[in-house]
Amino acid sequence: MSTVRTLVRETPAINMGDGIIAVLRNDRVARWTSRLVLLALWQVAGLLSQRFPTPVETVEILVREFQTPFDRGEWSAANNELVQNLWISIQRTGIAVFLVILIGLPIGYLMGRWWRVQAYFTDLVTVLLAMPAYMWALLAVMWFGFGMRAPVFTAVVSAVPGLIVHVLQGSLAIPRDLRDMSDAFDVPGATRLRHLALPSMSGAIIAGIRLSIIAAWGCVVLVEWFGSNEGAGFRARDWYQSAANYNGLMAWGIVVLVVVIIFDRGIIERIDRAVHKWRGAVGDFGAAKVAVNDSTQEG
Amino acid sequence: MASPSVPETSGSERVGTRVDVARQARIARWKAVAYSVFGAVSFLVAWQIASGFTRTEFDLLPGPLEVLQRMGEYTFGNEAERIASGWVFLNFWETFRKTLYGFAGALVLGVPIGILMGRYRYAKNFFFDFVYLAANVPLIVYAILGLLIFGIGDTGPAFVVGLLVLPVITLNVAAGVEGVDQRLLAMSRSFGLSSRTALRHIVVPSLSPFLFAGSRASFAASWKLAALAETFGGTTGVGVQIRKAFQGFSVTDMLAWMMFFVIFVLIVERIILMRLERWVFRYRLKRGEDILRF
DSSP: OOGGGHHHHTOOOOOGGGOHHHHHHSHHHHHHHHHHHHHHHHHHHHHHOSSSOOHHHHHHHHHHHHHSBGGGOOOOSSSBHHHHHHHHHHHHHHHHHHHHHHHHHHHHHHHHHOHHHHHHHHHHHHHHHHSOHHHHHHHHHHHHOSSSHHHHHHHHHHHHHHHHHHHHHHHHTSOHHHHHHHHHTTOOHHHHIIIIIHHHHHHHHHHHHHHHHHHHHHHHHHHHHHSOSSSHHHHHHHHHHHSOOHHHHHHHHHHHHHHHHIIIIIIIHHHHHHHTGGGOOOOHHHHHHHHHHHOOOOO | OOOOOOOOOOHHHHOSOHHHHHHHHHHHHHHHHHHHHHHHHHHHHHHHHHHHHTOOTTOOSOOHHHHHHHHHHHHHOBTTTTBOTTHHHHHHHHHHHHHHHHHHHHHHHHHHHHHHHHHOHHHHHHHHHHHHHHHHOOHHHHHHHHHHHHOSSSHHHHHHHHHHHHHHHHHHHHHHHHTSOHHHHHHHHHTTOOHHHHIIIIIHHHHHHHHHHHHHHHHHHHHHHHHHHHHHHOSSSHHHHHHHHHHTTOHHHHHHHHHHHHHHHHIIIIIIIHHHHHHHTGGGOOTTOOSOOO
């Protein structure tokens, strides 16, 4: 899970009396040092390479994208190449995620509840997990052509199995004796859901949904790369193929990455913290390690 | 394939002789297998039916048998279409080689960084964003990066696979190093063990399960990325074949390569790596406990 923030939280305050070495060793300073080093490395790589752009060139082309009106229309802060293409991709991702949750959540829960359902879907989920998202993307482009259907289809097919596995694990974690007890005492379904199923599954569900959103985003951009006439992925490909402009390619790659980080750091972490307040911080490598191992990385 | 869970037996059934219990467990397992075979068959039938409905002049969704025949041609060769026998193995080997290079690079770089991160607070803070970033980059951005830095060629795929695997190795090693039993270390010191012996008998055993699990988990992803990067800018390997299938608008070829892909990943991940892991760590497995389900 993305509780990585907890690492920074207990940072001791910087005390200027500590001397320069102590200040440099401070946790927060260390993190910023690493970010600066990364930026410097990027700059050096940009200067050395023929194709690889420097940070400044990347920002420049993004500003240019922002100043170009979308599809030869009237320019406004909302109607330009940067915002419109991004918005199209985000909309597609949103629709896909809605469908993913609609399909994956019930199947995952039922698989944990009844062994027959689990046995029935096991082979399918195993095979789907091993299929690469980008082959689905190519197939979807051949089947559906340009438009909305190809990206949504690809995202659904690639993200659903991951969500199912997460929800299944959560569903298996529902304590069996509590389930048996609610059977014995005739606890109504709604109460059972509210007080038994959801609390034991919430962690797995949030982790699963986080992963499916990131996967869906990757898939949508992939499909747009291979076959679309709008969206973030299309724009990256357009710069690369029709203009041989590597700066534009890099810039859109960065935009795609930034969306993931903003979403993960800004939204999911907050939700996760709010839902699991009672659990206290699960800091350190345990949580981060799970997050990394977890990235089945579709798309 | 993942073993489906054994049906639960209710409390009253559990009473009985040992023979009964064993027999019931066996029946239950057979029932689970039957259901999962039924599941697989029903999806194949659904595929066949769907392919019957979408016949156009382009053959949009060929049936399972057609794809199987194509897979046979790729494996045993086809004179008429000039497909060499063993074509599939040749391509998979090329991609596998690049994946291995990437893995090796990630190990060489990731293990020292992981040890530093587990040992020093400063290193942990310093490398954390690198690791976080590398773990969250979408595969397409990696593919773009490989294309940007190395252009058309075979270095790009290997390089980006290394980038993808690096955070997994690093964080797992860091967690392993941090989880080393400090009391054991203190004891080894007071008994005058050399640090090399302590490393070999305390640190490495507590670290390797993490490392192994991480590597196995990232195998499928790294393999997918290698193929994707090849499709973007490779000259050999599975990804190139997939690109050709796409450019030739051949759904049959695409599905055939996809099935090969699935078979390969499942064989390596579920059979080879899982067996290996179970064998290496057999001393720490409880009876009946399995390492992985999905």
